[in-house]
Amino acid sequence: MSRPIFRRLSVCAALLFCTSGLAQAQDHGDYDPADIEYGLSVYRSQCVTCHGDSGDGIAGVNLRSGQFRRAVSDRDLRALIANGIPDTGMLAFDLDSAEMTGIIAFLRNPNFELDAVTLGDEARGRTIFEGKGDCLSCHRVGQEGPRGSVDLTSIGTTRAPSALRRSLLDPTGTMRPIDRPVEIVTAAGERFNGRRLNEDTYTVQIIDDQGRLRSFDKDRLQQFTVHTESPMPSYGDELEEQELADVLAYLVSLKR
Ligand code: HEC
Ligand code: HEC
Known part of the structure; x- marks a missing residue:
């Protein structure tokens, strides 16, 4: 996977020469590959008509480069996409938070060849x-x-x-660990299966398989088992x- 930011940063560190723009790029951190992949699907559905299959469809704009004339930080990018660029063809996009996270991750790691997940009907x-x-x-x-x-x-x-x-x-x-199914037997011998909503050192709250919320003191239980196999x-x-x-x-x- 290409990581232009990191390459740029190491070049920048090696030369001990950073413009403010590059320095700011430093706090972008890492991006989840799943977000990058999702970003490509957002790109294909919302951006490709103007920016083209490989990100260079608009003269003077190259979305393959991972850097932009009009945006330095991720926050700038979010604002640019949410507000558009007035008096140009760049529209404002009303993306939900997963889509926005995805498209930012993708624009920072613009891999147009990623094999996006196929969505059917x-x-x-x-x-x-x-x-x-x-x-x-x-x-x-x-x-x-x-x-x-x-x-x-x-x-x-x-x-x-x-x-x-x-x-x-x-x-x-x-x-995820909190989703692991639990099995509880109380001191009185009552048995409950369910999933945890919350747990601390002394107590555990579960939704049992009847949909009821229950709370237990752990030191009063006969059995408290957390299963690592998903029932799904x-x-x-x-x-x-x-x-x-x-x-x-x-x-x-x-x-x-
Ligand atoms: C209707 C056409 C159109 C669509 C759709 C479109 N754009 Fe743009 N976009 C433009 C134009 C035109 C510009 C150049 C504006 C200018 O600077 O003159 C631009 C500029 C940009 C820039 C700034 C580039 C830079 O170097 O500063 C980014 C980033 C960008 N678009 C991202 C997106 C994303 C992400 C999407 C999809 C969510 C998208 N665009 C959808 C037309 C479009
Ligand atoms: C026997 C019960 C059961 C069946 C049937 C089942 N699931 Fe699940 N599913 C679970 C449980 C319990 C979890 C939470 C634990 C886990 O992640 O495995 C879960 C987790 C998930 C998650 C992840 C949720 C998250 O928070 O990320 C998705 C998505 C999902 N199921 C979709 C489906 C779909 C789609 C089907 C049918 C094709 C299905 N499940 C059938 C019990 C089931």
């Missing part, structure tokens, strides 16, 4: 989500699905498509490549 994806994929038996979307289950209502604003795809192919490998099946074998792309298109559309 949103409507077909919904049918699979509610039918064959059986996703609603564990997930909530809007008013549907069991109460207290993992809520995907606005998953499209918080996760990049490539991250969503990894979740479908490898649920256990991508499971891996969909690599269960769905065809096209079906996966359709489900992804549906997940990406969930933005509320």
